[in-house]
Amino acid sequence: MHESLRSRVSAPLGWALDPTPADNARAQSIAVAVLRILLGLMWLYNVSWKRAPDFGEDAGNGLYKFTKYAVDYPVLAPYAWVTDNLILPVFPVFGWVVLIAETALAVMLLTGTHVRLAALIGLGQSLAIGLSVAYAPHEWPWSYFLMIGAHLVLVFAVAGRVLGTDGVRSGHTSGRTLGQVWAGLAIVTGGVSLVRSLDDPVAARGPLLGDSDPSLSLGAYNLVGSLVLVTIGVLLLLGVRAAMSRTLLLVAAALGLLAAASLHAQLGFTDPILGGNPTSAAFFLSVAVVALLVGRAPSHTATPSGAAPTSRPESDQP
The missing domain is CATH 1.20.1440 (de novo design (two linked rop proteins))
Incomplete structure (x- = not known):
């Protein structure tokens, strides 16, 4: 009885400490699908405050406020210059680009459609956001490091196989x-x-x-x-x-x-x-x-x- 109890306790611990665990393709697919869906929900919520037609330019709030942080609290001088001289003068156009990109990210990640392409777009968007707001007040730079890392995982993972249209096309999902x-x-x-x-x-x-x-x-x-x-x-x-x-x-x-x-x-x-x-x-x-x-x-x-x-x-x- 003691041996049985010991084996029940040691088996999960051994699995967690095993330096060379056996590959489990199904578990890995589920895990990266969960990460994909979480990122999709993040972008889905993130578009809620991207409001046309001026995206906060007239009131100095919304997307305009956070984009201008790249100039007010620069993370990288060349990016601050680009924002000040190329983005802010045509801000409504930039706002539509951001809205379209983040909407596409939400849709593609949540539905598991062309996930690797979505991950590449998300990688670039996460980097742009980080370069805009990472040094601003009440921001946590690690948020953007983690966003970049999470999308990088999806670039090389098979994240659309479970509950994704990529999986339907490949025959892995009904x-x-x-x-x-x-x-x-x-x-x-x-x-x-x-x-x-x-x-x-x-x-x-x-x-x-x-x-x-x-x-x-x-x-x-x-x-x-x-x-x-x-x-x-x-x-x-x-x-x-x-x-x-x-x-x-x-x-x-x-x-x-x-x-x-x-x-x-x-x-x-x-x-x-x-x-x-x-x-x-x-x-x-x-x-x-x-x-x-x-x-x-x-x-x-x-x-x-x-x-x-x-x-x-x-x-x-x-």
């Missing part, structure tokens, strides 16, 4: 499973927002699903936006369950793209019909990307335990 996960997420998000908006259904911006304290949000939606999101989720769910109906999936994707486009066309100019923010637009785009790519993917059966379905080498898997 398209039906991925579609059902995202459909459920859209339906729950829209349903919760729908309930929260009942007391003020025509509010220009519906309640956030999440809070600013943990810096986690899946967007803001009014009654109309909530209903649109639920509808997209239902169409996605029906599409993947009805023998991967491409028609339903394309309708879901088109509706998601239109919802995101309408938000970007209205935000900063008028009250959006869907009561959303840039994070809402990125979330709509994420669901649309899943619906579109799942519908276009070849019919694969996910292989067990992370095994490669073809003779392609591990490093070449998306």
